[in-house]
Ligand code: SF4
């Protein structure tokens with residue numbers, strides 16, 4: 277069972293939900309929690325544990341100008357504009373390269389080879405006997421977060437129960453995170469901005485073909501418009517987390533509120549049971 281926690285905008289409490297949900301359900305199940313928000317990962321802050329670090333590299337082409345006759349075939353082939361062939365020079369724009377390897381194949385003179393380029397790191401932490409946290413971190417200035425997301429997903433895919441914390445928004449990293457999931461929890465909040473971004477996120481997840489439901493975080497009780505949108509779009513409201521100063525204070529200390537509230541432990545356990553039943557049982 278692979279569950280993504282996503283939101284159309286930042287600041288809705290998506291990571292708070294991912295961390296508390298994973299912590300609670302790891303009480304009696306093995307859970308892998310994956311931080312796919314690779315530009316701003318923050319789940320490790322809840323668990324104070326980064327774990328073992330390993331680097332993530334991508335193969336980047338380098339040109340042997342002794343073999344190159346500047347025919348231009350590599351530049352014509354590269355659909356990402358990552359190679360520019362001049363009269364007597366070939367320039368590789370590393371940040372545009374998607375490491376497809378195509379330029380190596382089309383070069384008639386075997387003038388292109390690859391070298392690894394570090395784009396980020398992974399942290400792999402065993403938080404306790406049932407909970408493992410995998411975090412992807414994209415290096416500052418790097419553009420290819422998708423490769424880090426693919427790597428953390430590969431590392432976790434054999435696990436029976438995985439929670440993916442997506443980056444906010446609806447851009448490519450979100451699509452990469454949601455693809456292949458069994459279910460997506462869309463986290464929103466009781467504001468017009470929250471509803472606006474929920475609509476965008478729900479549409480994207482629907483297009484990918486992943487079933488979804490909604491959690492309203494920091495609910496102030498005025499959720500009529502969100503409820504109406506969910507009704508009209510067959511989106512079940514799975515849970516409401518009310519605005520609560522005590523919960524906010526616990527979070528501000530970087531702690532998990534579910535540790536302090538047995539009632540929330542039951543609600544998160546029930547949430548997993550419900551999602552599994554919506555998906556046709558434990559996958
Ligand atoms: S395809 Fe090969 S030979 Fe042609 S310009 Fe590129 S590197 Fe040089």
Ligand code: SF4
Pocket residue numbers: 337353354355356357358359372373374375376377378379380
């Ligand atoms: S590896 Fe692919 S993306 Fe990178 S420069 Fe070559 S053709 Fe372009």
